[in-house]
Structures are given as structure tokens and as C-alpha cells.
Amino acid sequence: MHLSNGFITARAHTNIALIKYWGKKNDDLIIPNNNSLSLTLDEFYTDTSVKFSNELSKDSIFLDDVDISNSTKIVNFLDIIREKASISEYAYVKSYNNVPTSAGLASSASGFAALAAAASKAAGLQLTSKELSKLARRGSGSATRSIFGGFAEWIKGNTDNDSYGVEIENPVTMDINMIAVVLNDQPKKISSRVGMKRSVETSPYYNAWVKQCEVDLIKAKTAIKENDFNTLGKISESNAMRMHALTMSAEPAFMYFNNDSIQVINSVKTLRENGVECYFTMDAGPNVKIICKSKDIKKIKAALTKTFNDEQIVVSKPGCGVQFIN
Ligand code: DP6
Numbered sequence: 001m002h003l004s005n006g007f008i009t010a011r012a013h014t015n016i017a018l019i020k021y022w023g024k025k026n027d028d029l030i031i032p033n034n035n036s037l038s039l040t041l042d043e044f045y046t047d048t049s050v051k052f053s054n055e056l057s058k059d060s061i062f063l064d065d066v067d068i069s070n071s072t073k074i075v076n077f078l079d080i081i082r083e084k085a086s087i088s089e090y091a092y093v094k095s096y097n098n099v100p101t102s103a104g105l106a107s108s109a110s111g112f113a114a115l116a117a118a119a120s121k122a123a124g125l126q127l128t129s130k131e132l133s134k135l136a137r138r139g140s141g142s143a144t145r146s147i148f149g150g151f152a153e154w155i156k157g158n159t160d161n162d163s164y165g166v167e168i169e170n171p172v173t174m175d176i177n178m179i180a181v182v183l184n185d186q187p188k189k190i191s192s193r194v195g196m197k198r199s200v201e202t203s204p205y206y207n208a209w210v211k212q213c214e215v216d217l218i219k220a221k222t223a224i225k226e227n228d229f230n231t232l233g234k235i236s237e238s239n240a241m242r243m244h245a246l247t248m249s250a251e252p253a254f255m256y257f258n259n260d261s262i263q264v265i266n267s268v269k270t271l272r273e274n275g276v277e278c279y280f281t282m283d284a285g286p287n288v289k290i291i292c293k294s295k296d297i298k299k300i301k302a303a304l305t306k307t308f309n310d311e312q313i314v315v316s317k318p319g320c321g322v323q324f325i326n
Pocket of ligand 1: 016017019020021022030036108139140141142143192193282283284
């Protein structure tokens with residue numbers, strides 16, 4: 001598809017949660033059970049161009065040049081925007097991911113954040129960041145935070161109107177990097193949507209998770225304020241493991257780790273025993289993300305390349321919030 005005039009293009013970066021969102025109290029509106037906190041990354045992003053046109057008889061949606069016009073998730077999301085803008089035209093959507101899609105590298109976060117920005121503007125709406133964040137949330141929960149750069153928090157709220165993201169610190173003053181170890185770029189078997197629902201409904205530990213997240217969140221925010229890298233790293237690592245404990249305690253149980261994930265986790269622990277300050281986190285896929293300081297990137301990469309290829313290791317700095325690029 002050639003991009004002619006009239007397209008609005010937005011770029012949004014992925015974010016990785018340090019305090020995870022795992023479970024909704026309202027599935028339709030995507031209202032979470034707990035606040036979450038993330039770091040937006042500069043290396044992974046989605047560029048999305050949108051144009052509404054009365055020449056179309058249905059939405060025409062392409063992701064990385066593949067026709068995905070049948071995606072009900074995206075069509076429903078465009079319906080929300082049409083309703084808000086009181087328009088009825090269908091949209092051309094052309095999106096490019098600089099992220100391995102559905103591999104646990106949060107492509108839905110950058111995807112829906114970029115789509116919310118581009119499509120709302122193309123529909124004639126002028127939304128504030130807070131409004132964009134609420135809109136992005138309707139596509140995918142984690143997208144709520146990708147409207148913002150640096151450290152962002154998703155305030156859980158109770159309704160469509162009070163569940164949105166806020167910037168905690170941007171630009172980030174802490175020396176923090178995230179090394180993504182890409183272990184599998186195949187789409188995951190159990191999506192986060194399905195996985196978190198099963199955890200909410202069947203894990204006997206679910207209520208304890210929600211309670212613990214409140215404690216973890218306060219500690220993480222204090223660590224950010226005090227520029228305390230190690231406390232933030234520790235709390236992020238335990239919060240991730242607590243989330244994965246919910247998948248393993250669900251019925252039927254499932255897990256996102258594979259053998260390589262365990263190997264990376266063990267390398268992080270060995271590095272730490274040898275004085276390298278680094279911590280891991282994992283989402284709904286086998287990839288492991290390592291939080292570290294700039295001075296240790298080389299050492300960590302050297303340890304990982306004993307087992308993994310260079311291309312599997314991507315180093316990110318904190319990234320910026322959503323922006324229009326035309
Ligand atoms: C593990 O945002 O993908 O990455 O709201 O159902 O679209 P839906 O889920 P999604 O879940 C992300 C889960 C997570 C943790 C996080 O990003 O907070």
C-alpha cells in the first residue's frame with residue numbers, strides 16, 4: 001500500500017513492566033486489579049499510519065505488510081474511535097513493528113498506543129496524553145503505559161474514566177538499561193489475555209498477588225525517587241516471579257519459561273554473585289529481560305554470548321512517549 005496524503009503516522013515504544021499487570025476486574029473495558037509500573041524502551045517501537053476514507057467498505061489493516069483486516073481486536077478498537085469522533089468511514093491502517101510480534105516483547109503495547117494516537121488524530125480528535133492512554137487501554141492493557149516515556153504507572157481505577165497511565169519520571173535519571181534476550185520470536189501459545197484470566201479465575205494465590213503488588217509498587221516508586229537501582233531491580237525480579245507463580249498455580253497450570261529462559265536466569269544469578277548488578281524480569285513469553293547499569297552491559301553480553309547469538313541480545317535505554325512523525 002502506498003502512503004498517499006492524508007495519513008497520520010504515530011510512533012509508540014514498547015514498555016516492560018517492572019511491577020506487572022496480571023488480571024482484570026472488567027474484561028470489556030480492560031480495568032486491571034492492580035496498578036502496574038513500567039519502563040518504556042527506545043529500541044522497540046511500532047509505527048502506525050491511519051487514514052479514514054469514504055472509499056472503503058471495511059477497514060483495511062496491514063501489519064508488516066500482511067493483511068490482518070479480519071482482526072476483530074483492531075476493528076473493535078477502530079469502532080470505539082469512530083464512535084468518539086462521530087464518524088462512520090472505515091480506515092486504512094498500515095503498521096510496522098520494530099518488535100518481534102507476540103514474542104513477549106510487548107508488541108501489543110506499542111501497537112495499540114501508536115494506533116490510538118494515529119487513528120484518533122486521523123478521525124479529527126485532539127486527545128490529551130491522559131485521554132490517549134485511556135483509549136489505548138481499550139486495545140490492550142499494557143498499551144495504557146506506552147503513551148508515556150521513561151517510568152510510567154497505570155493507575156488501575158474502577159471505570160473507563162479513571163483507569164489511565166501517568167508519567168513517573170521522564171527523562172529517566174537512573175542509569176538503567178534493559179537487555180532483552182530474544183529466545184523465541186514465534187507467537188506465544190497462551191496469550192496474556194487468556195493466561196491472566198485463567199490466573200484470576202483459578203489460582204488460589206490470586207488475592208495475595210493483588211495485595212503484594214501494592215507493597216511492591218510503593219517500594220519500586222520509592223527506589224525510583226531515591227535513584228536506588230538495586231532495590232528497584234530486586235523488587236522487579238520478585239514481582240515477575242510472583243506473576244509467574246500465578247500461571248503455575250492456575251488450573252490447568254501453564255508456564256511461559258522454556259529451558260533457555262532458565263539458563264538466562266541462572267546466568268543473571270551467577271553474574272550477580274560475581275558482583276555484577278543485574279536483575280531479570282519476564283512477561284508472557286520465554287524471553288528474559290535483564291535490567292543493568294551501563295558499565296555492566298559488556299560483561300553481561302559476554303556472559304550471554306557464550307550460549308546465545310549476538311542478534312538474540314538487544315540492549316535498550318529508556319525510551320520516549322508516543323509521538324507523531326509526520
Ligand atoms: C505480562 O496488555 O498484553 O506483559 O490487556 O489482555 O491485552 P491485555 O493484556 P496485555 O498484558 C500484559 C501482561 C504483561 C505484564 C505487563 O505488561 O504489565
